[in-house]
Amino acid sequence: MNFKRPRGTADILPEDQPYWSHIYSTARKVANQFGYRRIDTPTFEDTDLFQRGVGDETDIVQKEMYSFEDHGGDSLTLRPEGTASVCRAYIENGLHNAPQPVRLYYMAPMFRYERPQAGRFRQHHQFGVEAIGDPSPQVDAEIIELGWKYIADLGIKGVTLRINSLGDPDGRVDYLGDLDRYFRGAIDQLPKIDRDRLDRAPLRVLDSKARETQVLADAAPRSLDYIDGEAKEHWHALLEHLENLKPVYPDFSYKVDHRLVRGLDYYNRTVFEYEPVDAGGQGTLLAGGRYDPLIGILGGQETPAIGFGSGMERMILELKKQEAQIAPSTGPEIVVVTLGDSGATGAALATGLRAAGVSTVLAPSRSMKAQMRYANNQNAANVVIIGDREVETGVASVKNLVDSGEQSEVALDATSIAAHVRSTGNQ
RNA sequence: GUGGCCGUAGUGUAGAGGUUAACACGCUAGGUUGUGGCCCUGGAGGCGAGGGUUCAAUUCCCUCCGGCCACCCCA
The missing domain is CATH 3.40.50.800 (Anticodon-binding domain)
Incomplete structure (x- = not known):
């Protein structure tokens, strides 16, 4: 019996390395252009960090984590995503004492126990950025711009940006109530999958793939109609900043999509997602949002923050699909x-x-x-x-x-x- | 986790219940004396794993493993 690599993992052979170099160097370059500095955190962390940070109710925590007990009896988990670790490092290293916002980026492997598919692996790599310590919508725009520039500089074309605002947690109570009432009023028209979802994660009913649900979701209450006060100001200021991007990046455009929600618990206000126009099932190339509550949840002082994560394997898939020209590896002199x-x-x-x-x-x-x-x-x-x-x-x-x-x-x-x-x- | 499709040399493909499993690319050795790319000739290398049916299985059946697709979820 020969050894095989574990399911959902990949050997990255020399032949493929030019793609990886291209991704790494572009990511580094763009991050530097925006003043982001690299941070590396451990590959594994206390299991609690992800349970608290990512959200106990999320699928990631419920069934996708590679957790194990070490010889000392501690429960550790292979990092399933980057943000929780970075925030932990921010708190632990007293980065709140550095000039705010602290701009960080990382490039690292992530681990999730998932059923593999094209564009979905058990070990994959992400380039992510986090701007911590500034509530200004200008930072939201900066992060979105950085993501745009990254994708554009990679040479990927035809990518669409969708954005939405989830509002703030306290303001969301009304919204969730109305949303729940709305869908329950039409519960007969919901497929069973979405009835379950309504109990588990009501927001997710909005981005259901079931045709009949989509029709309902289109007419469902919109979080943008519920946000008020600072969240509302924040949203409109962000849109203004995004408009200012258009003259600089001729191809830049965005679509407000009230059905866009994100899977991780910690998001508030701005959420966004980049995907190719002809995206298949696992198409999302880059996604993120604001997560002001997270650092408080992890035991730090309330600190606003925003960031994104992007899958390198998916970028490579897209580069290959678009037959982008990548600098080939060179031979010896x-x-x-x-x-x-x-x-x-x-x-x-x-x-x-x-x-x-x-x-x-x-x-x-x-x-x-x-x-x-x-x-x-x-x-x-x-x-x-x-x-x-x-x-x-x-x-x-x-x-x-x-x-x-x-x-x-x-x-x-x-x-x-x-x-x-x-x-x-x-x- | 659910459902479906698939699994033949390194890669991409062809193939029949029964003598030496085919082709292309790649690899390798040659094509006279010390010169690559093109061309010609030779060679190495394979039926994902384990059971079962059968006189006989790579081909049929089951299990496992892996890939892909949809869902779930997500980057």
Whole structure:
């Protein structure tokens, strides 16, 4: 019986790495442009953190966590999402003493026990950002803009942004009451799945996929009609900020969708979601919202915050679907081909070349033809050929593999060859 | 967690209840003496796992494992 990788996990082979580099470097770049700084938190945390932070009632906590007891008897859990950990770190490290807001980003694997599907895995990776300590709608707009720029810079097109406001928790009581009354008034028309949902998570009835529910949901009470006071001001200020984005990003647009709700308990006010126009089942590329109550829930001082998470695997899926051009991985600058008894000389040369900062690979000891083919398949820029002749005369043949295939004679020492390769620009 | 479709070399595919399971790409070795990419020839490599039915199973049945689709949920 051979070993297989655990269900829902993936080996990321060298072939796929250009996509990952592209994602990582774009994420880093955009985060930096907005003044966000990287934070890394542990891969596992106290189980309690997620139970409190993500919400005891959520599916994530109820049935998707990888929890285990360690040898000391503590219950730990592989991080299912990023926000709770970042907030814990914010509190624990006294980041409320830093200038507010604290702008943070992370890129890390997440773990959820789910049934795998395209775009849904048991281990996946997220790029996420959090702006903690500023209630201003300007920060909401900043986060949304950052998400937009990230997706645009990745080279993904045709993405739609939907936003909504859930209002504040206390103001939501009225809304939830009316919503509940509304759906119960039409309970006969609801499929059983949505009747259950009505008990479990009434908001989620709004984004049901059942056709008959959608019709009802369209006419259902809207949270935007219930928000008032600061939440309302906040919402309208946000829309204004978003309007100001349009001249800068010609493709930028958004759609207010009163049926947009999010699955995690901690959200309030602004929620938003980016997805491809032709999204299938697991289409959401990036999603987030404001979570002002969370830090208080986790034992910190009441601190407003907002952020998003985005799935890297899903971005790659979309990049492939759109056949986006990604910078390919490059081969070594030099492959050293040795003939006859020149193996030792070749190895020493390789060492010298690397010391000179030139990436160098020694071809496997096979026939010359095979070594040349190897160099070609490695995408090498040049080969250095060393045979008995070269060892005697002290002059090596350096052949450019990229275009011309032209060959020159260069003194057989690392410095000369490094200089030659650099000067030809074929690195 | 529920329902459905699927599982043949590294990858993509073809295939019949019964002698050596096919093709392409890839890998590898050659195509005279020390030069890659194109071309030609050879080679290695496979029926996801375990049971069952049968004289005989890779093919039929069951279980498990895995992938995909819808739901659930979510990034």
